[in-house]
Amino acid sequence: MWRSVTRARPVLPLCSLPSAPPVPPPRPFISRVRRFSQLQHFQEKHQPPSEPQPRQTVLPWEDEVREGSFRWDDYNVCIVGAGPAGFYTAKYLLKKEEMMQIDIIEKLPMPGGLVRYGVAPDHPEVKNVMNDFEEVMNNPRVRYFGNIELQKEVGINQLREWYHVVVLAYGCQKDKMLGLDGEDLEGVLSARRFVFWYNGHPEAFSVQPDLTSSEEAVVIGHGNVALDCARVLTRKISELEKTDISDLAESALRQSAIRWVHVVGRRGVVQAAWTNKELRELTQLDGVLPIVDPAEYEANMNDASKKEMEGNRGKQRMMPIIETMMKNWDRREITDKKIIQLRFLTSPVRITPHAAEPWRADGIELRRNRLEGEPGRQRAVPLDGPDAEPEYVQSNLIIKSVGFKHDAVPGLILSEEDGSVCHHEGRVELAYQSPFQIIGGLYVAGWLKRGPKGVIASNIPDAMETANTILKDLWARERIYISFRSKGREGVVEKVVEDLRIPRRIVTDKDYFQTKNEEIRRGIERGKTASKFLRIKDMIQFLDKSYRDVLDKEQKEISVRSLLIHGTTPLLTRNQRAPEGALLLTSGSELDEIINTERPYNPSSIDGKDGVLLPVQYREFAIRQRSEYIGLGYMLGMCVFIYYCMYRIHVSGDPGRPDEKWI
Amino acid sequence: MPVPPPPLALPRMSRRWFSHPGAWNDKAEKITVHFLLKDGSKKTVEAPIGTSVLEVAHHYDIDIEGACEASLACSTCHVILEEEYFDKLEEATEREEDLLDMAPGLAETSRLGCQVICAPELDGMTVKLPSVTRNFYVDGHVPKPH
Known part of the structure; x- marks a missing residue:
């Protein structure tokens, strides 16, 4: 909206307009900010149209x-x-x-x-x-x-x-749904919501994952997003607090009681969608022990899976990482580190509600699978027999990371x-x-x-x-x-x-940079790389406030400028370099100070900044001239009045009421 | 002395392309590098010793992305080298290999362009840009059946 005024558009002779478009009259100079606020006032003054118009949808072949x-x-x-x-x-x-x-x-x-x-x-x-x-x-x-x-x-x-x-x-x-019982209970979050929560997305401001009531959390899905969720849940807060994590998430994770995160997938290692970089990162974390149950690993490495692995460099390079995690398996009981357990061939069956508070999730039932099918097309099939006994994990936080829609x-x-x-x-x-x-x-x-x-x-x-x-x-x-x-x-x-x-406040690229700088500034105060605005409201409030500051500054400049214009002093425009021995005035109070003290002003330190520039040789002239005009005008007015009174006395001998004696 | 008003916003973050800014050194000794572009054409450039292939490509406006700015977080500067020159390079780190796993059009002699530093023994090498494929999972990954 504002750029269209300032940016020159290339005009080519190619254009074949039937008639030249009417040239709009040049708009009066109003600052961008004020033009916007004028629109806002216009919005407030004029009520919305009485009849809501139906939403347009795409219609095929409507283009003429x-x-x-x-x-x-x-x-x-x-x-x-x-x-x-x-x-x-x-x-x-x-x-x-x-x-x-x-x-x-x-x-x-x-x-x-x-x-x-x-x-x-x-x-x-x-x-x-x-x-x-x-x-x-x-x-x-x-x-x-x-x-x-x-x-x-x-x-x-x-x-x-x-x-x-x-x-x-x-x-x-949107998120894909699992189609399980209890999927809509409180405590069951989609990975999108959870990721938005720790990243400070405005839509996830109201999300409050329960990190304190249980020691275990379940992440469903075998992708990089699932690993991200597990990592953020277990990583040391001293490392996370330095990043641009949302302030709310930071304080919640500080009180987190979660010690064990199950990352559950229905199929095996080879079929998992995560990448090696993310997987390797788990093994390098301080205070986190990633584990894999060797029995689960053996079960999913059937011939078909081995065949899938052949010729796939990434999958082959994944195996040493998984083997490291399998070696950690025995240390799971004795370690004081937080644990991320990658579980294979495991599907969620249902999410059970809490006994006393049936609106929130209390645990998840898992069942065992086996792989069936040709290489590359293997499916997870529920196991039957004695191993089919479902497993129950008590957890108040269940994150579904099964994809988007x-x-x-x-x-x-x-x-x-x-x-x-x-x-x-x-x-x-x-x-x-x-x-x-x-x-x-x-x-x-x-x-x-x-x-x-x-x-x-x-x-x-x-x-x-x-x-x-x-x-x-x-x-x-x-x-x-x-x-x-x-x-x-x-x-x-x-x-x-x-x-x-x-x-609605429309945000431009300038606003973006301003907000970003503000977020970095707030982050530095709190020892983070950035502290994001968590609500659109806060962001807009900040932007409006900074624009009000700009407006105030412009107002001041205008007042100074008009004062100097009346003093008939040559004004330099903004951002022009100050000539030698020039004055730089930035506000009315400064102008007063300079006029009152008549102190020489050194412009070298501040040239190039916004402000009004006034060459020093005109300063006294300006002050004198202004007072001279005032004095001259006063005297002239007095003379006219006295002359008028004397004339009245001369005509009638009495300066009485004009309507009686005049004419 | 009146204090000038504070600036309205902090100065913008300047663009930092590489870990060592301003590394492009015209005075350094140069080697010849041939780029085999995606459309099959060949571009021969002079590259100063000590700069990475990614920097060379950016300097000569060759289409290599480099999204993470050489911080080893993406595989967008993936290039394919000739075998003889590939062997002369140091082994790729584990992290680089992990990223290469994700690169589309992976070959035996693939490296990340930001990690290949021009050296005298690489004089005359040909760097091939991998062909762009729409399907990112062309490298053997099979999406889950639903």
Whole structure:
């Protein structure tokens, strides 16, 4: 909304407009902040429309091909979701096309997606990608708008009207369910909620995992996320407190009584989805003993599993790590370390409620499995016979880490195979595997495109493919693929703000950097790398406050400036270097001080800062002139009055009431 | 003396690409490195001794990602070397091997570009960029059946 004023857009002779668009009158100079607050006031003053409008959904083949209204002077792209997928797509689009103008919108105020809220706090090196993403945000061809949610603040068809291309990269918003009894009891958390909790995600502010009532916790799932959860639960608090872990999670983990974490998976070692780096990290932790039951390990290493392992370097290299853990098995009773037990061929059966408080979980029943099937397609089958006796683990904290699920915009077609959006090379399709039925101008990237799997780096080939498809379609002017009704992105956010029923603070890239710096500053105070804002409310409050400070400062400057303008002094603009022997005035009180004390002012230490500059040779002139004008005016006024009175006496001999004697 | 107002925000974190900033040294002795790009073309560059292959690629605008900025947390700078040059290098650390396990298009002579430091004995080596595949689990991983 604000950038559109300042940024020059490249205009090419390619554009063939039927008639030149009306040139808007130049807007009066109002600061960005105030323009925003004016909008807010406008929102407050004017009540929302009486009739709520129905939500728009994607309709197939609604695009009318109207070449005349299509502008080619730049390419307007909107990316929904500021996570790794969105940023990588933006990066490659910017890299290959100079006329690309990208807006990134995000549901949360802060960008980063799972880099910010998914990566475990004790893996700060993984978060280095954020530097890459910040570079994208700093690009003058990119605007970032946080705190705008698709389908709530803005509809998908609205976006398609404004942009040539809309890239959906918002990932997966839901969890897979296990379908067990008692899955909805208190104390049963999805890994998403738990990870969001320790990473300070605003949606997980109210999550309060019970870490004090039982010594055991259960994590269901054999992926890296499950290992992350287990590691955060057992890692020494002295190591975690230095990271950017959420303050609430830090204080809760400080009182944690959990000593034993079961990481439960229904199949074996070879079928587990975790990577060696995460697994090896468990063996290197201080105060944590990872163990594996040798009996369970033997049971899952059947011929088929051994065959699966053949030719798979990663799986082969995993075995020594598992063997180390098996050696730890005998020390499980005597150690004073916290224990992470990786359990194989074990499935949860039901989660049992607490006897006295039936709304919360008290334990989980596990059963034993065996593997059956060909190599690569082995399934877990419940064991029968004497070993089939279910096992009961008493635990008040059960974390399900069994994967994510799409929460698609209505109108998008999901494939039955992996639940991702149907697409062909990134173009959204109307039906599964039908590359000739495309929803124009709509593309996907990231988890929406390839399903909820893979690490941050898996986004790279994926985003490259989507970016290449988009560029191919834009360069070829593919009518079918591109939104031809694009009206351009000027004033898009103003429109969004106007349409809002509830006023909402929109967060820009500038706000992001400000918030991030504030989080780092608060973190330094508490001995952490960062102390995140845990609620959107707090974040917006901070931003509003800092903007009020800016406003106050601007007000002061304006008052000083007007004072000096009336003194007819030559003013230098902000951020200009002070000439030799110049005065730098930053506020009204300082001006008064300088005027009163007539003390020479040394500008060398403060030049380049914001403020009003006044050459020193004009200072006395300004002061004298101002007082002279006042004195002169006073005298002139007095003269006129006296002359008037004398005239009245002269005319009538009596300065009485004018209505009687006058005329 | 009036105190100037404090800055409104802390200065932005400057971009720190590598663990040793400003390592690019034009004065150092140079070796020739050939890059075999993803589209099959070949690019020959001069690389100063002491810089990593990742830095060289970034300097000459070759498409290697390097998401974790050489902190050994990702496998985005995965490159494939020739066997003779691979043998001349020091053994990869355990951590690097773990990351290579995740790299798509893994080969026998794969290394991470940020860990291959240009040295005189590597003069004339060819660095192949792995071909991009859409399916990340092309390296033999089989997703769980549901």
